Amino acid sequence: MGLQAYLLLAGALFAIGLFGVITRRNTIGILLGIELMLNAVNINLVAFARFNGDPVGMVFTVFTICITVAEVALGLALVILIFRVRRTVIADHLDILRG
Amino acid sequence: MSLEPIAFAALAALVLASALAVVLTKNLFHSVLYLALSLTATAGIFLTLDAEFLAAIQLLLYAGGVVTIVVFAIVVTERLVGDRITQTSRYLVNGALAAGALLIAVWGTVRSVPLPVARPPLPGDVTRAIGQALLTRFVLPFELLGVLFLAALLGAIYFARPDE
Amino acid sequence: MTDTGALTLTALLLPAAAFLLLAIVAPLRRSGRPAAYVSVLFAAGALSSAVRAWAISARGGYSLWLWPWIPMEAGPLTSVGVLADADSTLMLVLVAGVSFLVQLYSLGYLADESAPSLGRYYAYQSLFAFSMMGLVLAPNFVQLFICWELVGLCSYLLIGYWYRRPEAARAAVKAFWTTKAGDVGLLIGIVLLYRQAGTFDFLQLLELVDAGALPLAGLGAITFCIYLGAVGKSAQFPLHVWLPDAMEGPTPVSALIHAATMVTAGVYLLVRTAWLFDQTPEVLEIVGWVGAFTALLAATLACVQSDIKRVLAYSTVSQLGYMMAAIGAGFASVGFLHLLTHGVFKALLFLGAGAVIHAVGSNDIFAMGGLRRSMPQTFIVFLVGTLSLAGIPFFAGFFSKEEILGAMWAGGLGIPFAMLALAAFLTAFYMFRVVFIAFFGAPAAAGHGAPGGHGAAAHAHDAPASMAVPLWILAVLAVAIGVGFAVRHPEAEFAAPAWLTPLAVGLAVAGILLAWLTYHRRAVDAARLSGAFALVRDAAANRFWLDDAFLAIYRGVILGVSRLVGWIDRYLVDGVVNLLSAWALGAGDRLRRIQSGQPQDYVYGVALGVLLLIVWFRWLG
Numbered sequence: 001m002g003l004q005a006y007l008l009l010a011g012a013l014f015a016i017g018l019f020g021v022i023t024r025r026n027t028i029g030i031l032l033g034i035e036l037m038l039n040a041v042n043i044n045l046v047a048f049a050r051f052n053g054d055p056v057g058m059v060f061t062v063f064t065i066c067i068t069v070a071e072v073a074l075g076l077a078l079v080i081l082i083f084r085v086r087r088t089v090i091a092d093h094l095d096i097l098r099g
Numbered sequence: 100m101s102l103e104p105i106a107f108a109a110l111a112a113l114v115l116a117s118a119l120a121v122v123l124t125k126n127l128f129h130s131v132l133y134l135a136l137s138l139t140a141t142a143g144i145f146l147t148l149d150a151e152f153l154a155a156i157q158l159l160l161y162a163g164g165v166v167t168i169v170v171f172a173i174v175v176t177e178r179l180v181g182d183r184i185t186q187t188s189r190y191l192v193n194g195a196l197a198a199g200a201l202l203i204a205v206w207g208t209v210r211s212v213p214l215p216v217a218r219p220p221l222p223g224d225v226t227r228a229i230g231q232a233l234l235t236r237f238v239l240p241f242e243l244l245g246v247l248f249l250a251a252l253l254g255a256i257y258f259a260r261p262d263e
Numbered sequence: 264m265t266d267t268g269a270l271t272l273t274a275l276l277l278p279a280a281a282f283l284l285l286a287i288v289a290p291l292r293r294s295g296r297p298a299a300y301v302s303v304l305f306a307a308g309a310l311s312s313a314v315r316a317w318a319i320s321a322r323g324g325y326s327l328w329l330w331p332w333i334p335m336e337a338g339p340l341t342s343v344g345v346l347a348d349a350d351s352t353l354m355l356v357l358v359a360g361v362s363f364l365v366q367l368y369s370l371g372y373l374a375d376e377s378a379p380s381l382g383r384y385y386a387y388q389s390l391f392a393f394s395m396m397g398l399v400l401a402p403n404f405v406q407l408f409i410c411w412e413l414v415g416l417c418s419y420l421l422i423g424y425w426y427r428r429p430e431a432a433r434a435a436v437k438a439f440w441t442t443k444a445g446d447v448g449l450l451i452g453i454v455l456l457y458r459q460a461g462t463f464d465f466l467q468l469l470e471l472v473d474a475g476a477l478p479l480a481g482l483g484a485i486t487f488c489i490y491l492g493a494v495g496k497s498a499q500f501p502l503h504v505w506l507p508d509a510m511e512g513p514t515p516v517s518a519l520i521h522a523a524t525m526v527t528a529g530v531y532l533l534v535r536t537a538w539l540f541d542q543t544p545e546v547l548e549i550v551g552w553v554g555a556f557t558a559l560l561a562a563t564l565a566c567v568q569s570d571i572k573r574v575l576a577y578s579t580v581s582q583l584g585y586m587m588a589a590i591g592a593g594f595a596s597v598g599f600l601h602l603l604t605h606g607v608f609k610a611l612l613f614l615g616a617g618a619v620i621h622a623v624g625s626n627d628i629f630a631m632g633g634l635r636r637s638m639p640q641t642f643i644v645f646l647v648g649t650l651s652l653a654g655i656p657f658f659a660g661f662f663s664k665e666e667i668l669g670a671m672w673a674g675g676l677g678i679p680f681a682m683l684a685l686a687a688f689l690t691a692f693y694m695f696r697v698v699f700i701a702f703f704g705a706p707a708a709a710g711h712g713a714p715g716g717h718g719a720a721a722h723a724h725d726a727p728a729s730m731a732v733p734l735w736i737l738a739v740l741a742v743a744i745g746v747g748f749a750v751r752h753p754e755a756e757f758a759a760p761a762w763l764t765p766l767a768v769g770l771a772v773a774g775i776l777l778a779w780l781t782y783h784r785r786a787v788d789a790a791r792l793s794g795a796f797a798l799v800r801d802a803a804a805n806r807f808w809l810d811d812a813f814l815a816i817y818r819g820v821i822l823g824v825s826r827l828v829g830w831i832d833r834y835l836v837d838g839v840v841n842l843l844s845a846w847a848l849g850a851g852d853r854l855r856r857i858q859s860g861q862p863q864d865y866v867y868g869v870a871l872g873v874l875l876l877i878v879w880f881r882w883l884g
Contacts, residue, residue, distance in 0.1 A: 050149060
């Protein structure tokens with residue numbers, strides 16, 4: 001399959017992830033959406049690496065995966081903390097910064 | 100009849116279907132499981148791209164590690180039963196709009212440019228190439244990654260510590 | 264020094280130095296009498312320089328000292344300096360002389376003032392002397408105008424010297440505003456003249472006029488505008504209303520500024536630019552008619568006053584009308600002559616009145632009486648002044664007054680001539696009315712109109728030396744001038760009819776006779792006399808409703824315009840600003856709702872932004 005197919009796949013996955021981020025009320029649900037978006041980025045990177053014949057793109061992907069892992073860990077730690085304080089994980093209720 | 104397009108199509112369908120399931124399922128635990136499925140299918144996509152090392156990493160870290168973490172978080176916050184999406188009608192429209200528009204924009208951009216179909220040859224052992232790149236050309240980011248993990252570790256421990 | 268330019272410059276700068284000294288060195292000024300001595304000393308120096316300058320200038324020629332002031336490419340726009348010729352040095356002597364005598368007199372008159380106030384008074388006096396001399400010696404219209412305004416300022420400061428009195432403060436403001444109305448005209452005239460001629464300088468303008476190079480179109484408007492300045496400053500009708508109220512100032516100030524010098528600045532201006540006005544005879548005719556009318560109007564008003572200073576004030580207005588009338592008839596030198604003689608005897612009269620007021624404690628002539636016996640010296644000098652003003656031969660005013668009447672006749676202005684003749688009769692009448700009431704008869708009973716006097720008229724005494732010396736000097740001068748003219752007639756520019764001198768003397772004697780009969784002999788009942796002219800008398804009592812007219816204009820027009828402008832400022836100008844700020848506040852209030860606190864909204868925003876960027880670069884970039 002040509003590069004186009006992979007890019008279209010990544011684009012669709014990214015859109016689905018965005019939909020999830022915007023629509024989910026549960027904070028953990030939002031994080032899952034973010035996961036999907038990052039996954040789409042990874043597909044993109046690897047596809048370009050393959051079609052340019054340069055493994056640098058894959059190295060980049062290694063980095064993004066690692067950073068994503070760290071981010072998820074911290075994000076979930078924050079969610080647990082908020083749950084402890086506010087007894088809720090619903091994003092709508094976390095609006096202290098309202099203008 | 101090459102096997103490759105069929106494999107790709109199947110895997111792509113799996114990725115997208117399970118992704119949709121992630122964002123649409125009411126039950127959060129199910130969402131996580133679907134996410135695991137999606138990530139695994141993505142590993143398959145990586146295999147079709149001759150990126151074996153990345154496929155392995157994907158399975159190890161993503162499908163294995165991240166999903167585990169999320170499950171633990173869900174258990175801690177005791178929200179196994181998710182909320183009904185239909186209650187967030189406001190965001191539903193917005194989200195559909197934004198996602199749809201983005202999809203159209205990206206697809207339009209991608210399709211408007213001729214993109215290569217033929218795959219150039221990769222340097223022999225990809226894994227070896229990645230490893231060498233990590234320890235020579237990208238050694239600094241590699242080390243910084245270690246620092247990042249340390250910081251993340253400390254942060255996570257600090258945040259999740261029990262109240263005194 | 265034999266250069267009149269240097270001498271006049273010295274005379275000009277000495278009072279300036281005195282003023283600067285008193286203004287800057289506050290301890291000196293606040294010490295009172297030492298400040299006075301400094302001012303008087305410098306004034307004496309100025310007088311001596313002025314006299315020497317005149318002695319040299321009287322032989323003819325002139326001296327011009329200039330310093331360029333506002334630079335432009337083709338030579339300076341205007342300069343400052345002195346122009347010393349026969350006229351200006353003579354006027355300078357009058358200014359310096361009366362100024363010195365008045366400052367000397369003030370040492371006695373204002374002896375009861377507190378030291379800081381006295382120092383302030385002498386600072387103002389020195390400033391005035393400098394300003395007036397600067398005006399007299401001005402070589403161009405710009406310096407003239409600047410000194411003109413400075414003189415007006417000094418008048419304001421000195422009228423309002425006792426600023427704690429509301430009447431004095433009001434009078435000072437009234438004087439300033441009324442003269443300002445005329446000053447606007449003067450400024451417009453000067454600017455228009457510059458546009459026409461390209462220069463402010465008197466000598467250059469004179470050359471242009473002599474060469475016939477000054478275009479006549481629009482010159483009438485220019486000279487009329489310049490005349491307006493004189494109308495204000497020299498109290499011509501209808502801007503004469505400030506002069507009687509200006510009597511709120513100390514009497515020496517009235518003598519100096521509102522008799523001899525500042526009010527004559529208008530007359531002096533017309534004399535100085537007579538060569539310009541000669542080009543516009545129609546304006547001169549207006550000057551003549553207005554002058555004659557002013558003279559008559561003020562004379563009638565003087566007949567009904569009981570305040571001695573107001574009588575003299577209206578008398579001054581009347582005499583200024585005489586001077587202007589003469590100029591209007593085309594004989595400016597005659598008017599100038601009367602300016603000089605009037606300066607002497609009017610100052611004398613004011614200072615004499617000051618002595619009387621100082622002794623009796625009141626301005627009201629009906630609170631006086633019998634002062635002939637209690638203040639004999641004052642009586643003599645006051646009588647000398649009165650005879651001069653009435654126009655009796657061998658006294659200063661006779662010759663100049665007769666000349667004016669002759670000039671009116673020669674200039675063909677018949678009705679103004681009649682007005683001036685009638686005014687001459689009235690002048691003699693009202694002055695001797697004052698003399699007979701105040702100096703003859705019995706002293707007024709206790710409590711009659713005098714706030715501080717308990718029959719003070721009976722206990723009055725002659726003035727102290729500091730006041731008496733200037734009085735005697737002026738009196739001697741008045742007689743000397745009168746005798747001098749009688750002995751040596753300067754040749755007239757016109758042929759006076761033979762019946763003129765008897766007419767002039769006859770009018771004066773008739774006026775004195777009527778006053779004697781009415782107020783001394785009581786042969787004519789004053790009430791019935793005034794009843795015969797009831798209409799005029801009542802109108803005069805209301806000052807012909809001119810003040811009311813001005814007040815109505817002020818309230819109606821000026822205040823109305825001010826309120827309109829204020830409304831525009833508050834609702835339109837401020838309104839625009841307030842509207843803009845209200846918009847900003849409203850917009851901010853509504854925009855803050857974007858900050859919902861929901862992170863998903865923010866993500867949505869980010870997504871929109873990314874979309875926009877894609878669209879932009881893809882399809883519009």
